[in-house]
Amino acid sequence: MIPDLKAINAQADLHHQYLLGLELMVSTREGPEAVGEWMFRLFRRQHEEKFLSSFKKLGLDGLPDAVACAKYHVLSNSMGGVAVEYMPESDKKAWVRFRYPRWMYDGAVVCGIPVEASRGFLKGWYAQNGVSLENPRLGFVCVSEDMTGQFGFCGYFKEYDHDLSEDERLAFAPDERPPAYDAAEQPTPPDTEWSEERLAKASRNYAIEYIRNGVRELVGVLGADRALELGHLSARLTGLHHYKTMAAAIEIDEGGPESAANFLSALFQGMGDEARVEALRNETGFAVHQTGLRIVRGLDGVERDHLLSCWIEIWKGAIASHREFMNVEVTHSNDGLTWLVTLE
Numbered sequence: 001m002i003p004d005l006k007a008i009n010a011q012a013d014l015h016h017q018y019l020l021g022l023e024l025m026v027s028t029r030e031g032p033e034a035v036g037e038w039m040f041r042l043f044r045r046q047h048e049e050k051f052l053s054s055f056k057k058l059g060l061d062g063l064p065d066a067v068a069c070a071k072y073h074v075l076s077n078s079m080g081g082v083a084v085e086y087m088p089e090s091d092k093k094a095w096v097r098f099r100y101p102r103w104m105y106d107g108a109v110v111c112g113i114p115v116e117a118s119r120g121f122l123k124g125w126y127a128q129n130g131v132s133l134e135n136p137r138l139g140f141v142c143v144s145e146d147m148t149g150q151f152g153f154c155g156y157f158k159e160y161d162h163d164l165s166e167d168e169r170l171a172f173a174p175d176e177r178p179p180a181y182d183a184a185e186q187p188t189p190p191d192t193e194w195s196e197e198r199l200a201k202a203s204r205n206y207a208i209e210y211i212r213n214g215v216r217e218l219v220g221v222l223g224a225d226r227a228l229e230l231g232h233l234s235a236r237l238t239g240l241h242h243y244k245t246m247a248a249a250i251e252i253d254e255g256g257p258e259s260a261a262n263f264l265s266a267l268f269q270g271m272g273d274e275a276r277v278e279a280l281r282n283e284t285g286f287a288v289h290q291t292g293l294r295i296v297r298g299l300d301g302v303e304r305d306h307l308l309s310c311w312i313e314i315w316k317g318a319i320a321s322h323r324e325f326m327n328v329e330v331t332h333s334n335d336g337l338t339w340l341v342t343l344e
Contacts, residue, residue, distance in 0.1 A: 004197075004269065004270065005196065005197055005200055006249055006250050006251070006270075007249075007250050007266050007267055007269055007270025008197070008200045008201055008204050008270045009200050009203070009204070009249065009270075010245075010246045010249040010250055010267060010270055011204045011207075011208075011267060011270040011271055012081070012200065012203040012204035012206070012207050013207075013242075013245070013246075013249070014207075014238070014242060014246060014267075014314070015204070015207035015208050015210070015211050016103070016106070016207045017238050017241075017242050018211055018234065018235060018238045018314060019104075019207065019210045019211060019214060020104075020105070020106060020107075020109045021234040021235075021237060021238045022214060022218070022230065022231065022234045022235075023035065023104075023105075023109070023113060023117065024109060024112050024113070024234075025230050025233065025234045026038055026218065026222075026230060027112060027113055027114055027117070028112065029230060030222065030226075030230075032114035032115075032116040032117075033116060034221060034222065035113070035114060035116060035117045035120070036114070036116030036117055036119055036120040037120065037221050038120065038214075038217060038218055038221045038222075039116075039117045039118075039120030039121045039124065040120035040121070040123050040124040041120075041124065041217040041220055041221060042120075042121075042124065042210070042213055042214050042217045043120065043121040043124030043125040044124035044125065044128065045213045045216075045217055046124075046125065046209065046210075046213055047124065047125045047128050047129075047132065048132075049213075050076070050209075051072075051125075051128075051129070051132050052132055052133075054072070054076060055068070055072065057190075058071070058072060058075045058076065058189065058190065059189075059190035060072055064091040064092065064159070065129075065130070065133050065135045065138050065157070065159060066091065066092050066093055066094045066138060066156075066157040066158060066159050067088060067091060067094045067157075068133075069094070069129045069133075069138070069157040070086050070087075070088070070094035070095060070096050070156070070157050071086055071094075071187040073096045074086045074096060074186065074187055075187055075188075075189055077098075077103075079189070079199065079202040079203070079206065080103070080202065080203055080206030080207070081103065081203045081206070082098070082103040082206075083098065083099040084096055084097065084098050084099070085097045085098075085099060085181055085186070086185060086186055086187060087178045087179045087180070087181060087182070087185070088179075088185060089156070089179055091159075092158060092159040093156055093157070093158045093159070094156060094157050095154070095155070095156040095178040095179065096154070096155065096156070096157075097152065097153075097154040097178055097181075098152055098153040098154065099152065100152055102146055102152065102153065104121075105146060110146055110147070113146075113147060114147065115145060115147040115148060117147075118145050118146060118147060118153065122140070122142055122170055123170055126140040126142075126155070126170065127139070127140055127169040127170035128169075129157065130164065130169060131169070135159065136163040136164060137159050137160045137161070137162065137163055137164060138157065138158070138159050138160075138164075138169075139157075139158055139160060139164050139168060139169045139170065139171060140155055140156070140157055140158070140169065140170055140171075141155050141156050141158055141170075141171045141172070141173050141176075142154075142155040142170065142171070142172050142173075143155050143156070143172075143173050143174060143175075143176045143177070143178070144174065148174075150174065154178055156178070201272075204270070204271075208271075208294070208295065211295070211307075211311075212295065212296075212299070212307060215227070215231050215306060215307045215310055216303050216306070216307065218230070218231065219306060224302075224306065227306075228306060228309065228310065231306075231309075231310040231313075232309065232310055232313045233313075235310045235311065235312075235313035235314045235317065236313040236314070236316060236317035236320075237317060238314055238317065239313065239314040239315060239316065239317025239318035239319075239320070239321070240317040240318070240320060240321045241317075241321075242318070243317075243318040243319075243321035243322070244321070246263075246267060246318065247263055250263070250266045250267065250270075252266060254322055254323060255322075255324070256284075256322075256324050256326070256343065257284060257285045257286045257326055257341045257342055257343060258277075258279075258286055260286075260319050260322060260326060260341045261277045261286035261287070261288050261339070261341050262277060263318070264288045264290075264315060264319075264339055264341070265277050265288050265290075267315075268288070268290045271292070271294045271295065272292060272294050273290055273291060273292035273293060273294055273336075274290070274291045274292050274336075275288055275289065275290045275291075276288070276289050280340070280342070283342055284342060284343050285340060285341055285342030285343065286340075286341050287338055287339065287340050287341075288338070288339040288341070289336065289338050290336045290337045290338070290339065291335045291336035292336065293308070293336055293337070295307065295308065295311050296308050296311075312330055312337075315328070315339070316328050316330075319341060324343065324344075325343070325344035326341055326342060326343055326344055327340075327341070327342050327343075327344050328340070328341055329342075
């Protein structure tokens with residue numbers, strides 16, 4: 001694996017961990033109803049931005065709606081590193097089953113997330129598929145959930161023989177079981193040119209989009225002050241806790257300002273940004289000049305400021321995790337950031 005690919009994978013893992021930390025922080029600080037509402041808003045935004053635009057890319061045009069929806073969730077999630085299986089039953093009924101470990105609740109996180117979170121994403125995304133496809137008869141039936149101790153998230157898309165009301169678009173049937181898994185039935189992307197690098201970038205971008213949309217929607221649920229308070233703290237804790245994993249992934253040893261600057265530069269390049277390291281002349285320290293800023297690409301105004309302020313805290317936390325105590329100052333320019341790393 002080339003170093004750039006290692007940095008790309010490290011960024012995918014980092015943003016995944018930040019999402020998990022923020023989920024736990026909202027769950028424990030604000031409670032089940034707040035995290036449920038946040039997940040609803042987050043997944044509805046993800047749905048509106050990604051669902052229809054991805055159908056043609058995945059070669060799903062022309063398929064029966066229930067089958068196309070099930071295949072969509074297998075293909076789109078697998079590109080983000082999420083294991084999902086597809087079991088067709090008919091043109092009007094097709095199953096999906098997410099396998100453990102669940103990406104959204106990796107590790108012991110699954111024990112700290114309330115069921116309201118999963119109900120939020122079911123309503124935000126799965127119950128909206130028929131609406132987006134302009135098929136008022138298409139709904140989703142959930143037969144198993146994670147937080148209830150069943151066998152993981154599983155259910156089926158079904159086209160009924162009547163139009164569904166809003167409350168009927170999501171149903172629960174815990175006594176049902178999916179058909180047997182058949183490896184030969186599993187969908188594959190239409191484009192066979194999925195290199196290791198392209199898959200790594202897809203996985204990274206998958207995780208990044210949850211953070212880009214997640215911070216924005218959390219502000220809508222909790223208000224800017226509280227959302228940023230939790231967003232900053234969970235970001236800093238993620239950086240502190242995850243530094244050694246990231247450094248090991250890109251093969252950089254812990255040290256002083258020069259090592260820290262090289263660490264930042266390598267990881268920023270794993271985002272697809274430009275980064276260069278410069279030694280400071282008049283003091284013991286280094287500057288990292290970063291341009292591109294994929295994390296806020298396409299955003300402006302307060303949404304850009306809110307997200308960037310959270311993201312900066314990840315890297316301040318990572319540097320604070322070093323044995324040597326260092327100061328990190330960040331200055332903004334029109335096209336990027338400059339990070340000054342000096343001994344405390």
